[in-house]
Amino acid sequence: MQLDKIVNYHKALSDPTRLRILLLLSKGEVHGQALAEKLNLSQPTVTHHAAKLREAALITERRDKNTVYFMLNPEFIQAGSEASLKFIFSKGVEDMEKESPDTSLKDSVLRNFFAKDGRLRQIPAQYKKKLIALQYMVEKLEPGVVYTEKEINEFIKPFHEDYATIRREFIMHQFMYRQNEHYELNPPELWTHWENVK
Amino acid sequence: MQLDKIVNYHKALSDPTRLRILLLLSKGEVHGQALAEKLNLSQPTVTHHAAKLREAALITERRDKNTVYFMLNPEFIQAGSEASLKFIFSKGVEDMEKESPDTSLKDSVLRNFFAKDGRLRQIPAQYKKKLIALQYMVEKLEPGVVYTEKEINEFIKPFHEDYATIRREFIMHQFMYRQNEHYELNPPELWTHWENVK
DNA sequence: GATATAATTAGATATATATCTAAACTATAT
DNA sequence: ATATAGTTTAGATATATATCTAATTATATC
Numbered sequence: 001m002q003l004d005k006i007v008n009y010h011k012a013l014s015d016p017t018r019l020r021i022l023l024l025l026s027k028g029e030v031h032g033q034a035l036a037e038k039l040n041l042s043q044p045t046v047t048h049h050a051a052k053l054r055e056a057a058l059i060t061e062r063r064d065k066n067t068v069y070f071m072l073n074p075e076f077i078q079a080g081s082e083a084s085l086k087f088i089f090s091k092g093v094e095d096m097e098k099e100s101p102d103t104s105l106k107d108s109v110l111r112n113f114f115a116k117d118g119r120l121r122q123i124p125a126q127y128k129k130k131l132i133a134l135q136y137m138v139e140k141l142e143p144g145v146v147y148t149e150k151e152i153n154e155f156i157k158p159f160h161e162d163y164a165t166i167r168r169e170f171i172m173h174q175f176m177y178r179q180n181e182h183y184e185l186n187p188p189e190l191w192t193h194w195e196n197v198k
Numbered sequence: 199m200q201l202d203k204i205v206n207y208h209k210a211l212s213d214p215t216r217l218r219i220l221l222l223l224s225k226g227e228v229h230g231q232a233l234a235e236k237l238n239l240s241q242p243t244v245t246h247h248a249a250k251l252r253e254a255a256l257i258t259e260r261r262d263k264n265t266v267y268f269m270l271n272p273e274f275i276q277a278g279s280e281a282s283l284k285f286i287f288s289k290g291v292e293d294m295e296k297e298s299p300d301t302s303l304k305d306s307v308l309r310n311f312f313a314k315d316g317r318l319r320q321i322p323a324q325y326k327k328k329l330i331a332l333q334y335m336v337e338k339l340e341p342g343v344v345y346t347e348k349e350i351n352e353f354i355k356p357f358h359e360d361y362a363t364i365r366r367e368f369i370m371h372q373f374m375y376r377q378n379e380h381y382e383l384n385p386p387e388l389w390t391h392w393e394n395v396k
Numbered sequence: 397g398a399t400a401t402a403a404t405t406a407g408a409t410a411t412a413t414a415t416c417t418a419a420a421c422t423a424t425a426t
Numbered sequence: 427a428t429a430t431a432g433t434t435t436a437g438a439t440a441t442a443t444a445t446c447t448a449a450t451t452a453t454a455t456c
Binding site for chain 2: 003004006007010011013014015016019020021022023024026038039040072074077078081084085087088089142143144145146148182
Binding site: 066 | 413414415416417422423424
């Protein structure tokens, strides 16, 4: 999930040694042994930090004979910083909402498949329509909240008795993310969107 | 020192629970108990995370009766992200170099106080001139490298026999940062600058 | 004052991680 | 093929930290 990427990005930058490495690399490529000397650290320690920085795509490497030269990956440093701001301020949500001028199908699905009391009469069989109905329900969940399976079931029941199917559909279409019995809303960027279905 | 601030900023953002808290706060203020419920965590855990976020100036608080409401501090989230990019890419260094058009005094100090072999004839008594001489020497050290006291002494000796005094001056004027027997160059923004001396 | 509610602090525990030494691996050079 | 130099992996250790429960503090209401 996307949260983990942002966490890893900040973890990579949350150690003074790794920041020093990036500083040293900002002047150009440097090889492992030189880094170890400049930082007064052992080579294995440099390898360890380099691995973390590489996982976060903050540096890249080039091998020349036995020597591995490390260099910055400037785009990713910038991209990571922007992604994390965007995540926190949920910029993606507003952007997404502007992108759906085609509301007629949506309106018709909401009118025809949901009763006045809010219940879902039946799960739409047509793919597009099903996505619209699922999204309508899932939007009533709160971003950032971690739900238990039981809570998700209780949430779905007022809409439809077959909560297990709907719960599975939530996951299948990337509306939610599941990790050891806990459920969490994905950011809208990850949802399967009916607007994108040709 | 400045490095620690950046480290703390990223540490604050390198935990999934804290990112979720920021997400929840992005929609407006929320009180502690509500956060605990939404995240399925105990109140003390929320307090713990709130403290970290507050230390990094990412959130602020408002108290109403017994209830503490947390809210985002958007400027600091942005500022921290920019500071860390600036640090990594050392933008500050270039900026600083453009800002010193008054090179005549500098030239004269370098000519008169340093011998052809590079040794410092004597430590300038006049404040401005002393800063110029110190900065000239300190610029030959490498940013990001951690030096032992012994290494600093050995570095200074070719310039002047009284390395202890000069080492102390490096610290006093913020050219370097010292932490349990280890020395490290500060970023130029922190140096006491002779251009700024009226 | 007594009681209730929200928050914090203290203390315990389990996991994560930064660092080291020693060993293994890899690519070149002799 | 053997040696050498740089790097990586494995394993150990010490510190940091995320979480909990229980106790304490702070504020408000009766």
